[in-house]
Amino acid sequence: MKNLAVSILFLVFCIAFTQAQTTHGHSFGRKIEFPNVPGYQTLKCDFHIHTVFSDGAVWPTIRVEEALKDGLDAIAITDHLEYQPHQQDIPHPDRNRAYEIAKSFAENNDLLIIPGVEITRDMPPGHANAIFIQDANKILVDDARMAFEEANRQGAYVFWNHPNWISQRKDGIATLTDMHKQLIADSLLHGIEVVNELTFSDEAMRLALENNLGVIGTSDIHGLVDWQFDLAEGGHRPITLVFAKEKTEASIKEALFAGRTVAWYKDMLIGKEEHLVPLITSCLEIGKIKYVGDSNLAEVEIKNNSDADFIINSVSAYNFHGSSDVFTLEAHSTTKLEIKTMVRLKEFSMNFQVLNAVMNARIHPYIKIEMRQ
Ligand SMILES: [Zn+2]
Ligand SMILES: [Zn+2]
Known part of the structure; x- marks a missing residue:
């Protein structure tokens, strides 16, 4: 009985401790949240996932359950076609089969399951995912280029996986080989992973811009999402945000071929400027200018409705009363800025550089915030 009392006390302590911890992390929960942008829905997608049907550790239904917990809109299960370590x-x-099992399990949910495979070759061309395929078996052919051709014949969107993988690229620098150049020239390769699992590649981002490839970020999960990405400590799985006209497979495919994506990785957003800036500004709700007493100190509240903490470097004419030029607009929080405008203004704008957003190698975008009384 005494042991039971001690156990209960310990349990209560654990629960209390866990709750106290979560207030430091993402206390708003596990579901990934980003608002829609003008003209498009922001869909949360993971296009690179493994199961026991290649070298993953779980059955496809677990992938569906994880995706639902993460609040994803679409996943593609992309087992290695050629690498089958569990074959015995x-x-x-x-x-x-992995796709079919996941698809039927997800039937009564609004999670979209997109058919896909990982074409798994030595370098070049290395690994590539083909998604929106018709029949995985037909892509299992001897010649690597013919696998890309068959995937494209099926209407697939094809992206280069982990081009910075040190097992295939010793220096970790994503670099196009002649074969990749030819695949791009022949429109057989459409996107590139700038983010894969636990890596981010500045060089892949540059390749995406120079070759008009789609910017993709994926979990490439083999074990459990919870463990790999430390969800209990406020981590999140890497995903691709797709700006789609509607939440359908056809619409996601259209958006991918049009290149409307941003990758979300370790609290960082990576994408082309034209997609990144509307996303960030859509996340922020700007309050009205209020002057404090009879002073010339303006107060403006900014509410951040997204999962991303935005690390701001202000490059505006005005300084702040309560902070330096670098501060954070925390996720799902309201931040009050005290701005020294020197005279009372009915309206003014401020330019912020967002340091944890990346629009090219080492280049961070600027957003313009309009403030009004
Ligand atoms: Zn791979
Ligand atoms: Zn993989």
Whole structure:
């Protein structure tokens, strides 16, 4: 009985401790949240996921449950076509099975399951994901280029996986080979992972811009999302935000081919300027200018309705009363700025550089905030 009392006390302590901890992390919960942008829905997608049908550790249904917990809109299960380490236990003659199992399990949810595979080759071309495919088995061919051709014949969106992977690229510098250049020239390769699992590649971002490739970020999860990305400590899985006209497979595909994406990785947003800036400004709700007493000190509240903490470097004419030029607009929080405008203004604008957003290698975008009384 005494032991029971001690156990209960310990349990209560654990719960209290956990709750206290979460207030430091993402206390707003596990579901990933970003608002829509003008003209488009912001869909949260993970296009690179493994199961026991290649070298992953879980059954496809677990992937669906994880995605639902993360509040995702779409996933693609992309098991290695050519690499089958569990083959003795799971012979896997039909490479469409992981997709079919996930698809039927997700039937009564509004999570979209997109058919996909990972074409798994030595470098070049290395690994590539083909998503929106018709039949995985037909992509399992001897010649690497023919695999890309078959995926494209099926209407697939194809992106280069982890071009910075040190097993295939010793220096970790994503670099196009002649084969990649030819695949791009022939419109057989459409996107590139700038983010894969636990890595971010400045060089891949530059390649995306120079070659008009889509910017993709994925979890490439093999084990459990919870463990790999430290969700209990406020981490999140890397995903691609897709700006789609509606939440359908066709619409996601259209958006990918049009290149409307931003990657979300370790509290950082990575994408082309034209997609990144509208996303960040859509996350922020700007309050009205209020002057304090009879002073010339303006107060403006900024509410951040997204999962991203925005680290701001202010490059405006005015200084702040309560902070330096660098401060953070915390996720799902309201920050009050005290701005020394020197005279009372009915309206003014401020320019902020967002340091944890990346629009090219080492280049961070600027946003303009309009403030009004
Ligand atoms: Zn791979
Ligand atoms: Zn993979």
